[in-house]
Amino acid sequence: MEVKWFSAKRKLILNSLLLLLIPLSIITLFANGKVRETTEQEYLNSSLREIEKVDNAISLYFTGIEEDLNTLATDPRVLKADSSITTYKDIKRNGGFLQMTPSKNGAVEKEIYEVFSHFGKNHPDAMYVYMGTEEGRYIQYPEGPTLPGYDPRKRPWYVRALEDPGEVLMTGAYVSSGITHKIVSNVVTIQRNGKRIGVIGLDVSLDGLTSLIHDVKIGGSGYVILTQSNGTILAHPKKPELNFESISELKIPKLEAIRQGGTFEAKVDGQESILHVITSENRNWKYITVIGKKDLAASADQSSRNILITGSLVVIIAIVISVFISIRFTNNFSKLAKEMRKLEKLKTVSEIAASISHEVRNPLTVIKGFLQLLKERDHTEEDKLLYLKISLDELERAEHIITDYLTFAKPSLENVTLLDLAEELDHVLTVVIPYANMNNVYIEVSGEESLYISGEAEKLHQCLINVIKNGIEAMPEGGQLSVSLKKAGSNACLSITDSGTGMSEEQLERLGTPFYTTKDKGTGLGTMVVYSIVKAMGGEIKVKSDENKGTSFNIVLPISQNSQHRDER
Incomplete structure (x- = not known):
């Protein structure tokens, strides 16, 4: 009997070792082969994260400028502009400049100049504040020289403002003579009693923003190039001499062909590189991230070595654990x-x-x-x-x-109130519709109104957003997401149906268990939170799914007994 017992113990140990070693070996080999692909994807993700931060900063900066410019354009003192303001368009002189002196001219011109002066002194990034009138008159802060015959109405900034009256528009970036700052003009028309009387402009320095681009690091030696929508380079960390040149000067034909965004390989300064183009939704500017393939390869090789070392350690640990567990199990x-x-x-x-x-x-x-x-x-x-x-x-x-x-750990409701389920659903859809549009998903909504439930609004929002986002992400090629709300006896039934990849029976059985997810990335807690919140609200979830056809989440919640009293009020 002892021999048989020893034989069983030995077989159990050997089988355990095989069950551990074979999958670990396969996983290690597979992971090693996927390292380069993963490294490149991480580069793309890192690029996107860094650029989102910079783009948000730029958006906040120019939103403030738009507000300042609108404030100036509606200032009562600016709206006093009349024919007493100096004009330079009729002055003829061969050569030389004219010195503008609005601070010493007529009362109206001097008052407007003081408005500009006060603004400029309190906004260090404001390089020039100026306005031109429909009669061709002109005021500028700071005072300086101008050419004889200067007619603001014929200048690009004036013409640009007329393209969309009442809206703050931006011109192309430039470097003004006599200074080294990068400047961009922001302009808007001036309206008085519904009639356009001129255009006001605010030229701001881009130095602070372009320095953000210089500070962005992608990997070990990667960097970001910033261009305007017309292809003008605003910031090139490696070659500042190309700033304000056309993107064609980079000598990368594929780059000129890309309209919105994309990733491709090309030679940059003689080195094989990967370029990733991202177009800002805020200003339509383009961010071009550049990283050498050698850098990615070096990172991938290091990751491969780490995987091999980790795999070896895991195997050794697995052997020790396997022997130990097998002995303990048999004893x-x-x-x-x-x-x-x-x-x-x-x-x-x-x-x-x-x-x-x-x-x-x-x-x-x-x-x-x-x-x-x-x-x-x-x-x-x-x-x-x-x-x-x-x-x-x-x-x-x-x-x-x-x-x-x-919420997952303790899904109790703290601030329970009477909720109009249709209104809460409208709020959630307002939040997720932009995300659906980004993924080419159309959301169709139907159902009843005035179905009241008892619950906590914030947790209900969290629950519905999780389910709807899961439905959107289940349709990687786009599609339709149907959301319907109806009354079923004493319950409110909210149905969310996608036309995505669907789930198998096995996946459905595991749905809602901790750390189980059908996504490539995720913890599985999102779905667990959904189940926990619905359960805490006294409801239940029924899921139907067909592979390659889609999934339907049916959330059933009890209608509140207080809803009738609310309707009577």
């Missing part, structure tokens, strides 16, 4: 069962901790970067306020992430 089944339950709990805690760490680390990294920037002394107050705002936004994002995990 004492009851004790092993207890140990396995403990290991499962530890594994769950570890996965939750790892997931929280990963999700929260990203906003903390952003906050750390901006706090380090705030330590430097050469920032304007506007920059400091911007850095603080972004840091606070990232703190709020981290707080939301932690709230999600707490």
Whole structure:
């Protein structure tokens, strides 16, 4: 009997080793082969994250400029502009410049100049503040020389403003004579009693923004080139001499052909590189990230070595664990069962901790970067306020992430109120429709109104956003998402149906369990949170799905008994 027992123990150990070693070997080989692809994808993701930060900063900057310009254009003192303002269009002289002196001219001109002067002195980025009238008259801060015969109505900035009266428009960037700052003009028409009387302009320096581009690092040696929509290079960290030249000077034919965005390979300065083009939704400017293929290859090789080392360590650890578990299992089944339950709990805690760490680390990294920037002394107050705002936004994002995990752990409702399910659904759709448009998904809505339930609005929003986003992401090629709301007896039934990839029966059975997800990236907690919230609200979820046809989430919630009293009121 002892021999048979030893034989069974040996076979169990050998089988355990094979079951561990074979999958680990296959996974290691497969992971090693996917490293280069993953490295390139991480480069693209890193590029997008860095550029989103810069683009948000640029958007905030120009939104402030638009508000300032509209304020100037509607200033009562500016609206006094009349024929007493100096004109230079009729002055004829051979050679030489005329000195503008609005601070010493007529009362109206002097008053408008003082408005411009006060604004300019309080906004360091404002290089020039000026206006031209329909009669060809002109005022500029700061005072300076101008050419005889200068007619503002024929200047590009004036013509640009007339393309869309009442809207703040931007001209192409330029470098003014006598200074080295990069400048862009922002212009808008001036209306008085419904009639256009001229155009006001504000020229601002781009130095602060282009310095952000210089500071962006992609990988070890990657960098970002910023261009306007017309192809003018605004910032080239490696070749500043190409600033304000056409993008064609880069000698990359594929780059000129790209209209919105894309990724391709090309030679840059004699080195094989990967270029990723992203078009800003805010200003239609283009961000071109460039990284050498050698850098990516070096990173991939390092990752491969790490995988091999990690794989070897895992194999060794697996062997030790396999022998230990097999011996313990054959010696004492009851004790092993207890140990396995403990290991499962530890594994769950570890996965939750790892997931929280990963999700929260990203906003903390952003906050750390901006706090380090705030330590430097050469920032304007506007920059400091911007850095603080972004840091606070990232703190709020981290707080939301932690709230999600707490919702999963304890999905109780705290602020229960009477909710109009149709109104709450409209709010959620307002949030997710832009995301649906980005993914070529059309959302069709139908159903009844005035179905009241008891619940917490914020958690209901979180639940519905998770389900709708899952439906959108299940249609990578685009499609239609149907959302319907109807009454079924004493319940409100909300149905969300996509035409996406669908799920198998096995996937449906595991849906809603911790850490199970059908996505390439994700923790599975999002769906768990949905189930937890619906359960806390006294409802249930029914899911139907056919592979390659789509999935339907049916959320059934009890109609509140207080809804009838609300309707009577």
